[in-house]
Each structure stands twice: as structure tokens, then as C-alpha cells.
Amino acid sequence: MHLLEPRAQPSQLMRWTAPLIAIAATLLVGSVLFWALGKSPLDSFHVFFVEPLTTGYGWSELLIKACPLILIAQGLAIGFKARIYNIGAEGQLIVGALFGGGIGIAYGETGAAWVLPAMVVAGAIGGALWGAIPALLKTRFNAEETLTTLMLTYVASHLLSYMMHGPWRDPEGMNFPQSILFDDAALFGLLVEGFRINSSLWIVIFAVLAFWLFNAxxxxxxxxxxxxxxxAAARYAGFPAKQTVWFSLVISGLTAGLAGVGEVAGPxxxxxxxxxxxxxxxxIIVAYLGRLHPLGIVLAGTLMALIYLGGEAAQLSLQMPAAITGIFQGMLLFFLLGADAFIDNRLRRRAR
Amino acid sequence: MLDYLPLILAGTLAAATPLIFAGLGELVAERSGVINLGVEGMMLIGAIAGFAAAAETGYGAVIGLPAGALAGAAAAAIFGFFALSLTANQAACGLALTIFGIGLSAFIGQHYVSYSLPGLQPIAIPLLSDIPLLGPALFRQDWVVYLSLIAFALVAWTLTKTRLGLLLKAVGEAPEAAHAIGYPVIAIRYGAVIFGGAMAGIAGAYLATVYTPLWVQNMSAGRGWIAVALVVFATWKPTRLMLGAYLFGFVTILQFHAQGLGISVPVQLLAALPYLATIVVLVLISRDRKLLQLNLPASLGKPFLP
Known part of the structure; x- marks a missing residue:
């Protein structure tokens, strides 16, 4: 059962090849899965990873899905580096969407130019606030942020459900739990006519550059x-630990909130x-797969977007539930963590 | 209020049952030094395995629970391979297991959407169930509720009174020392983790075959995470875990009786109550750092590489 022994020096080679190994292993096990389900692995991979990218529309969809993933992962990576594990970005995204969307519902029909910027700012504030709660609970009461951020995700989704069933339900929406469709003033403008990719892309590009500069x-x-x-070294050097907690959680909440606005004011x-x-x-997977590096995250986010896109394609042409996306995501994270173990360790040599 | 009391009490016991199974399992795993955040995923895998087994054989929970336990144990073994054999980050491995479990259960569950099962008849315990008010509430339950009490007694007894319990705690407190005397640390941790998976699987199977016997995607709805929080709340002690589970069972069941009790809060907001309660409870217990430090298994979350 002891498979590993420590290396004398961490392997830099493994640090950068681990994501590739994880992707390869996921594809391998994925083919076995497809084969076991009676589908040809080659055809399935074609449907999953190639077909979505054969059209311009597919590329636009890839970008649409990659944007929120990249944006959120940039914020999360800041915290993960400092070992602050915000796993509730989904909740911060929802609250950001509620804050931004609220403005869209209330003022969209004015057609004013300030509506969209206000939505973006409100979304960022909403996400940041939702991230600030676990920061307060951690710094003031020592409560683990993993559990509190996750619990707040459930609270956020019930809050959304309440708003959609109650105050913000579209009065003419046949009782469906959804708001009115936003007016143009509350939507990001399309970049290319006929494609869904929109001007929120600039926010993401700006964020990537900002995070890259910040890191470097x-x-x-x-x-x-x-x-x-x-x-211990950080404490000795007088780096305040509480400030780290606040900064990590607020910044990752903020990016998640922005992503939330990007969704409701976008696709x-x-x-x-x-x-x-x-x-x-x-x-979370994107952040680790991208090695917590702003540019790595861009690559990882694009790959993850492709997994989402492939899941949708598989649903259409292979009659497979879209839940296959989750299976792939879980496998990818497992294999990545497994491969990461070989950065500091190596296979045990049998001495016996 | 009094009219509702038996209903609320009975509901509390049933709602607490999955939390008891999952919580006891996680408690044992954490006592051995392993934190498995994949409880939610293992519960869902257990739920779909139990549901499928019950639906295909027609034997209900009798076959559903063992099937759930097996599936949960298998899922825990995958976690064990990465977190124990490969010494990968335990928290992240648990997260991977949860994401994987949500996906896998939804994938398999596709065949069973809106398929329902008969559920279980309550078993009345003679004499005790005749006590007015409390009798029907506490002693007229399905057999899994009684099983959860037996599971509690077994875990509590094993942890405090047996060699196995001592060994488990030793591995959690001082793995290096346990290894030096010749105990197989990793094997014991595998055992604890797989036990935790089986218990989470039973919890999930109970949800799917007894508690709400129809298949709904993501039906555990965060109960796995609440179970993890309960272990912290319980400061790793089985008796306190039971208390916590009943408290949460009560909070969960309250939302269904709120209207009858004259509380006019929208249902969607009431549904958020158990999660808010989890946060409150975590805050209350965590603010006492000494209490937490005193009981926290010393090697919790730290991979062991001999």
C-alpha cells in the first residue's frame, strides 16, 4: 500500500506535465467508459471534443463557457495559493447574478447607458459580500471556510429560488420560476452578429491581465x-494572516459575482x-489544472469549457445524459491530484 | 402546537437518520486522521445504487441499503487510493469525489427519473409505542431508524471500549508512533475510510429508498456536507454527533410544519434554514479554539508516508 517515497528535490518537470498526464488519463478512462456503454470511443471523442469546434458558432460557445470559468478560477487561485479554500464560488456567482440582475430588472427598461455598468459593479459587490461572510466567520470565529462557503452556496440557491418564485417572478411568465427577459440596456452587446459571444469578453481579458500583473x-x-x-515564516515576517483571509475570499467572491452578471446579462x-x-x-478544477497561474488558468478554463460543450453535444448526438460532464470533471481532478503527488514523491523502489 | 408534536418528533427522527449514518462514518474516518469531504458524493452514489437495486429487484430497502453500502465503500476506496496510497491532498480528493458522485449518480439516475418505490412500513415497538404522545412518535418508526441507533451504539462502543478503537485513535493521533510499533497505518486508514463510505452509502440509500422513495437528481441536497460539519460540531464524539443530528433533523422537519405552526415565511427561505443552522453551529463550536484543539485528531488531513 505504500506506493511512494519522497524525492530529494521536487520535480519541476512533474509540476508542469502533471496536468497533461491527468488529461491523458481522463481520456483513457473515458474511452473505457464509452466502450463499456457500447459506444465507439473514437466516435464519441469526435462528438465530444472535435465536432463542437468545427463551426464558428461552436468556437463562440466555447468562449462563452470559458469566460466564467477563467474569471472565477483567477480569483480562486489567489486564495488557493494562500491555502484559503473557497469552495463556494457557485454561491457567490448566484448572489452576484442576483445583485446585478436586480438592477437589470428594475432599470433595464429605462434604456439608459449606465444600467449595464451598474449591473457589473453591483454583481461584483454582491459576490464580494457573499465572500466576505465566510471571511468574517473565519477571522472572527475561527470557522472553517470550506464548510461555511459551501453552506452559503445552498443558502444562495434557496435565496435565488425564493426571488424567482416570489418578488422577481415574471408576471407574464406562466408561473415559471424566472424573471422577465432583460432589455437590451441590461445586456452585454454581441461582438459578432449571429453569435452569442458578447462584450463581457473584455472584462475577462482585462481580469486575466490584471491578475497576471498582480501575480508577477x-x-x-x-x-x-x-x-x-x-x-510560520509569514507570521515571523509580520504578514497579517487575517488580511490574507479577507483578501482571498473577497477577491474570489468578486470574480465569481462578475461571472454571475456575465451569465445573466449574457447568454x-x-x-x-x-x-x-x-x-x-x-x-476549482480549472484553478488547479492551470497550476494557479493566470495564463495556465486560461488554457485550463478553455479545456473545461470544451468538456461542458462536449457534454452538451454528447446529449444531442449520443443520447447521453449531460451529467457525463460531471463524471469527467471528477476524474480529471482525481487524476490531477494523483499526478501532483509525483512532484514531491516518486514510486517506491522495491528494496526487498 | 401539541397536536404537531408527535408528527414533528417522528419526522425529526427520520430526518436525522441519514445524518447519523453519514456522520458516524465520517467521524470514524476522521478519528483515523483522514478528512473525507466526499461524503456528499458517496451518499449520492449510495443513493442511486440503493435505488437501482431496490427498483430492479423489488425488495426495497432490504436490498437497497446493502447495495448502497457497497457502492459507498467502493467510492471511498477510490478516494483512499488517491488520498492514502498516493498521499494527495485529502480535501481536494474529497471534492473530486463529490463532483464525480454528483455526475455519476445523475448519469445512472437518468433511467430512474420520477420512478418511485413503495417505501417502508413503520414497526411499532410493543408497550413503548403505546405511551401517549411520545410513544407513536418515537417508537413507531421504520427499521432503519432503529438500525441507526444500533450503529451509534456499535461505533461508540468500538471507539471507547475495544482495542480496535484504541488502534484507530492511535493512528489518528500519532501515525508515526503507531507505524514505529508495527501497526499498518495506511491499512487501518483504508479500513476507516471504507467504513465511512459504506455508512454514507447507507445514508444515501435510506434517502432514496425510504425517506423520499423516488429518484430525484442531487437528492442528498447537501446532507453530506452537513454530516461533515456535524463531526466538527460533535468534537469527534459519537454521543454529541447524535445530539447534533437530531437538532438538524428537527430544523429540517420544521419547514414542513411551519405553516401549521403559524410561521409565515416563504418555503424557499425556510428550506435554507438547515444550512444557516450549520453555519451558526460551526461558528459556536469553532470560536472556542481550545475545545476544538483538545479533541481534534492530531494528524487530521495530513498524509502519511512512512
């Missing part, structure tokens, strides 16, 4: 990383119960 240049980023790698176009197919959870 700022002293705060360095402090966060030291706090994660060597808490979804209203508030309803299905504003996110688990982007907040998938972004």
Missing part, C-alpha cells in the same frame, strides 16, 4: 504565497434557476 509584480501576491507555503438574458451549470465548482 505585487508584494501582496508574494505575501499571500508565503502565507500559504510557510505560515442567459434573465434570472432563472439554471444560471450556472456548476461553473463555481468546475472553476
Amino acid at each position: 509584480r505585487s508584494f501582496l501576491a508574494y505575501r499571500l504565497e508565503v502565507g500559504g507555503l510557510a505560515p 442567459v438574458g434573465q434570472l432563472n434557476l439554471n444560471i450556472s451549470p456548476g461553473y463555481g465548482f468546475a472553476a
